[in-house]
Amino acid sequence: MERIEGYAPIRDYAVIGDGRTCALVALDGGIDWFPVPDIDSPAVFARILDGRKGGAFELQPEEPFEVERRYQDGSNVLETTFRTASGAVRVTDALVLTDTSSLAPMRELVRRLEGVSGAVPMRWRVEPRFDFARGRTRTGTRSGRFFASWATDALSVNVWDAGDVQIDDGTVSGRFELRAGAEALIDVAVTHREPAVIPTRRNAERRLERTVRFWPEWSRHAAYEGPWRGPVVRSALVLKLLCFAPSGAIVAAPTASLPEWIGGGRNWDYRYSWVRDASWTLEALLRLGYRDEAEAYFWWFMHATRLTQPRLQILYRTDGSTRTVEQELAGLRGYRGSAPVRIGNGAVDQVQLDVYGSMLDAVCRYARETGRVDGDTGKEIGKIADYVAEHWRDRDSGIWEVRSIETHFTQSKALCWVALDRACSLAADGVIPDHRDRWRREADEIREFIDENGWDAERRSYVRAPDMPELDASLLTLNLLRYDEPGGARPNGVIEAVKRELADGPLVYRYRGEDGVAGREGAFLTCSFWLVDALARAHRIDEACELMDELVALANDVGLYAEEMDPETREFLGNFPQGLTHLALVNAAVSIEDAKAAR
Amino acid sequence: MTIWGALAGGLVGTVVLTSGLRIAQELGWTRMDIPLLLGTAFTENRSRANVVGYVLHFVNGLLFALAYYAVFAAVGHAGWLFGLGLGFVHALFAGGALVTVLLPAVHPRMGTPWSDAEETPLLEPPGFLLRNYGDQTAFGTLLAHLAYGAIVGGFAAHLAGWT
Known part of the structure; x- marks a missing residue:
């Protein structure tokens, strides 16, 4: 070396x-x-x-x-x-x-x-x-x-x-x-x-x-016996390291300011608990049978968000506090000269409506698998669903927390639909108060909005936003969260569009448009695993397995992944190891096994 | 009556002293943790050590209040200013001899200059004027003991009718 x-x-x-x-x-x-x-x-x-x-x-x-x-x-x-x-x-x-x-x-x-x-x-x-x-x-x-x-x-x-x-x-x-x-x-x-x-x-x-x-x-308790048990167990071990034991919070990565491009300025502190990432981690841990960690996170989350409920802040400190002031460490040169070095995270004040969909989907799974949501907590969750019904028309900064102006991101709107859909399921199960009439009505309106403004019939894909007619790999999450019927024309259309416009071999870029931050970045590894997951859910199992094999071969010598990768040099970029990448690997592997079982 | 006054002052003073030192820890002035230091003399279990340490520290606070009362009775005068002076002496004793010399000598898990640390897990010794626990430790300890002394003196004077 x-x-x-x-x-x-x-x-x-x-x-x-x-x-x-x-x-x-x-x-x-x-x-x-x-x-x-x-x-x-x-x-x-x-x-x-x-x-x-x-x-x-x-x-x-x-x-x-x-x-x-x-x-x-x-x-x-x-x-x-x-x-x-x-x-x-x-x-x-x-x-x-x-x-x-x-x-x-x-x-x-x-x-x-x-x-x-x-x-x-x-x-x-x-x-x-x-x-x-x-x-x-x-x-x-x-x-x-x-x-x-x-x-x-x-x-x-x-x-x-x-x-x-x-x-x-x-x-x-x-x-x-x-x-x-x-x-x-x-x-x-x-x-x-x-x-x-x-x-x-x-x-x-x-x-x-x-x-x-x-x-x-x-x-050894990881409940997965498929062909990628080694990578899945390694990913579970990484996720366990990201669980902050004193509180139950789950951080996105253990590092700060590793650059998304060598010499660039896209350097962020990921040592906080993002509601979105942590909710998906909870889901991955539940899919592997790790209930204790999932339970610890759920109760930490309900406690941490109490001050801001029903509005959710997008990220919290591990102790549940909300102070994450972003500052630059002028005394440090940055990884290979990638300045500035930032600690804290200024994205904390952004509105990101997709977090409600991720969170309510995770709660739905948690409630089904553990049955442990008490009445008071159920009421709080019901209020969060009401908040979504009231605010889904707002502009936001989207899943990628862009620092350009807010807009109506299609993925954010669809995840608001997911939030209301899961709220309806929870209400039907008697877990939360029953406001299904309103939630279903608003969910239908969201779908109409997306059909009218977020679907490109010529491209046969959803687009990033009505005023941004380009592709965004996060639209694959619509397939993963069952916004459309899996295997239908629309999920397959999004898969083909992502492969056509954002893929570079097995690697996938998040988007190719602007985001308010100067400089380049690598391909986003999570998106590649989302593509595997989407293929599996669309019953395209052979394609999913082939891509999974390619991606598993891209890990480092001990099975770890960073946030991003340079498609040309295969150099790792961004914070490391990245929880989102590893949880996407787990979910992709489990989805393939689920698809095989359903075949 | 006057003893009860001193004891009441000792109780309140110990609460203020303990809280003050805890705040000093949170402010980044010191790593000194009196309950942990006292409690680990009796047990290796951190949780139990903290509980034992707090109890011991409050008992010590009451015993020192009795010592203050003995001085007030001997002199025939009590008051917050006199207590403040005794608090200064108390701080010198605590930082100079009690914690720096006597505690390491009797604490089974604390290092001394002759320890080789091979047999038992050792706590870091406090050093001269407690400096090992941070440069501001002596300052924080002095402030906390001044507050303790003033409170004991004030309570004793008020409840005894002395001025």
């Missing part, structure tokens, strides 16, 4: 996490992204956003090496094997789960090194830079350990059998030789607003073993 000015290709990262935060591990052993203590906190390692001063944890052989890696089976524990002329070393990386019965660090990154063969010279270096390198990091030693602190954050670096520790200019490093059969351990223990807990080797190893045991036990 070659770094370009200190930056690893996005494709070369793997993710580890503990349900509170995540870290990105590069193929060369560098940990270049680590927000602490939580997934939406400032990062202490942010070399992915500034190759010179972002801070990182490097660990690799001191001589030329080849590397291969994998996740342990059904796990989010990563194993990287370095092979050199002198031998081989295996590194096991994990953000370990806390053992609440004992005194453990608040967050703990454990790297275990095992000598596999020969004797390999190794080097490691930890360069903590709190608050995206804005904090004045203070370093020193306490209890024989390296300590770094800033404001109310601190971390200790705890090293066993990994050489003599050198402290120099705010970094700690070491060199050592690892022989076959020998083991070393490096542990980064993080604290926030409380005294640090300094781990012992025995307890750190015990927590690592506990973590190693947990993940396969969790993932």
Whole structure:
């Protein structure tokens, strides 16, 4: 793997996490992204956003090496094997789960090194830079350990059998030789607003073993037995990492400001819970049988939205608060010079009417599968449906949260129809108050509006908006959400139009028109999986399987996807790993199996 | 009557002191967490440690109020200003000897300069003037104890009839 000015290709990262935060591990052993203590906190390692001063944890052989890696089976524990002329070393990386019965660090990154063969010279270096390198990091030693602190954050670096520790200019490093059969351990223990807990080797190893045991036990319950079980389970494991355990929120991705085009300015912070993405994640988790996570999200969502109901904000912080002020970090250069680096998200104030359809569809599935929606919650959901009936005629910014002027996006209108349709179903089941007459009447009006303004008979497809007569891949979601009868002329027309106008091989662009933001972007991987899903639902199973195989082959070496991909170079673009891509993969795979079963 | 006044002041003062330190944590001034520090002397379980720590901290608050009362009785004078002065002394004692020297000496899970951290999980020691927990810790601790002292002094004076 070659770094370009200190930056690893996005494709070369793997993710580890503990349900509170995540870290990105590069193929060369560098940990270049680590927000602490939580997934939406400032990062202490942010070399992915500034190759010179972002801070990182490097660990690799001191001589030329080849590397291969994998996740342990059904796990989010990563194993990287370095092979050199002198031998081989295996590194096991994990953000370990806390053992609440004992005194453990608040967050703990454990790297275990095992000598596999020969004797390999190794080097490691930890360069903590709190608050995206804005904090004045203070370093020193306490209890024989390296300590770094800033404001109310601190971390200790705890090293066993990994050489003599050198402290120099705010970094700690070491060199050592690892022989076959020998083991070393490096542990980064993080604290926030409380005294640090300094781990012992025995307890750190015990927590690592506990973590190693947990993940396969969790993932073996994935209810999917089709030909893509490996990618589906990997996707479920990614989605689990995006579930913020302390609250139940589900974030869109664990990173911020990875660019949608190298050198471009489309760099956004995805460490928030988008109602749309999270609702679809809930659906994917339910389809895989993970009710606990779905239930946690549902109750978090009902609590988080209480202040704004019946209006839904499009995104929330993981703690349910609504403050996501967007700011630019001028001190960071951005991934390979892709500036500005943004944290926070200014799209929070947008109107996006499609979220109501995604949300009510998820509630409908949740209520059917769990039967756990109480009367008060049902009333709140009923009010949300009333709000949709009242507001579907409004202009909005649409699913892609464009920053140009608001308009009547066809997909938004159709998802308002979905919202009212699902509300009718919920009312028929007695889950929510019965306002079906009004909801059905408004739903019919929506359909008339779309038929008159959103359908292009010549193209045999829906269009992006009445004043934007172009195609939009999000119109595939109309097929997925059964806006039209699956397999009918209209769903097939949209599929053909998307293939004709937006596809580039297996990859699909979101749209080709303008969106109020300067610069290019790659093909949007979620849209490719939507196309698979739409093909399956249209009973075009062979085409769906063929495209699915092509897309599965595009994942990186450990089965992960970013948000976008450059169709020419196949380079990953955008935040990584992207929940929307992985949940679309899960839904596509399950839809194919459903279609096969119905054949 | 006067003892009850001091005890009432101790209770209110401890609430204010504890809340003040908690606010200081939230404001990013300090990582000091007194209930956690006290509670982990008795249990490794974080949740239990917090509960035990809060109880101990309130008991300590009442005991210190009795100590303040002893000083008021010996001098024959109480008041919020005198309490403020005792609070200053209290803060020096807490930040200088109690938490910095005595607590690490008796706390089974806290590091000292001689710890090698191999056998038991160790809590980070507070360091001189509690600086390990953040540069502003001493300042926050001083403010909280000044408030505690003034409240105990005020309550004792008002309820005892001393001026």
